Amino acid sequence: MISLSVDLARQPVVVVGGGKVASKRVRVLQEEKARVTVVSPTVTNELKQRAEAGEIRWLNRSFEASDVRDVFLLVIATDDGDTNDSIARLANGVPLVNRADGGTGGNLQIPAQLSRGKLNLSVTTQGASPKLASRLREEWEKQFPPAYEAYVDFLYECRHMLKASPLSGTEKDHYLERMLDPSYLEQEKQWVMKDEIHNKGGGTICQD
Template sequence: MNMISLLVELKDRHCVVVGGGKIAYRKVMMLLEEEAKVTVISPKACSEIEELSKGEKIKLIQRKAVEEDFSHAFLTIAATNEVEENRRITQRLKSISLVNDASAYEEGNCQIPASFKKGRLHLSVSTNGASPKLAKRMKEVWQEKYDDNYIAYIDFLYEVRNLLKQKSLPPEVSHAILEEILDNAYKDSGELRHIYYEKLLNL
């Protein structure tokens, strides 16, 4: 399957999760972390999903999904415990909107990879269905490697890049600066970052 990796903003987007079990719950939590507006459709729902509904974190519709449920969905995740039902939903929607089949990655037109965030840093990995366990393991490696220090460091990279956009420096000078600040010394020292940024302000 040929796919391109994209980051998609889901804040305030209408997302539908079909299914009420533990897998559906994990998908719901992922969407809520991105501040999406989530509707869950399932005749039965696990206690965690019911609690989210009672707390008005999501909208829960306790019945089988019908075509009208997807008319305004930006993203639909088919996560029932019935493979054929997931496939039916996916085949219906894949030509008109974003749809993910939680039971068969190749059925939908988008995947939800294992991902890791640390401030502005966002890493994701997919094995195209070959081994979700490997993708999870790689995510765990990232979690150990990229600690909280990266939050301030990447903010520094962002601020320097924005500052250079405001200055009329020769391209080769800007390029050299952006290369220099990739040195680990800037990652490891907040004081060095501050001194360097102040120097750039006076260029």
């Protein structure tokens, strides 16, 4: 199995089920700016509040075959295995299908993930132990604090500045290696580095 990153922004997504697992899936999908519709006669308070706030669409009823029409991603998350099997059989035309219970008919695993701006880390155990995946994510939160968002932006900007510079390939690689030192998480050191590259013909420094 190969891991891929999928842009879900503005894509139509249907989540069938309204329990804790569905709430967790919706939370992730909302972060990815997907257009989420939840189909379930009952939902958690979290999902109800999201629907009332207009963040998601809630169809207060049981699943119908027409719900998978023109859907990019289908998340099957009811607490009944037979129901999930029936829904999966109707999802042949859906590009991406996630079965939260790990049953047959799905082709997508939704990993535990951590985002720090352009940095995105994800892990899945392919259903073997979601708790392990969650624990690893918690460890990443400590290992990669919020400062990494600005740090990765800094690396991105410097890389483009170096591309525009007359420096040799060896010199550029040297700079790229230097910037991987954890000390460059400090904003002051970032500015010193950007100024140094700029003075060597590395283009314009972006202002915050």
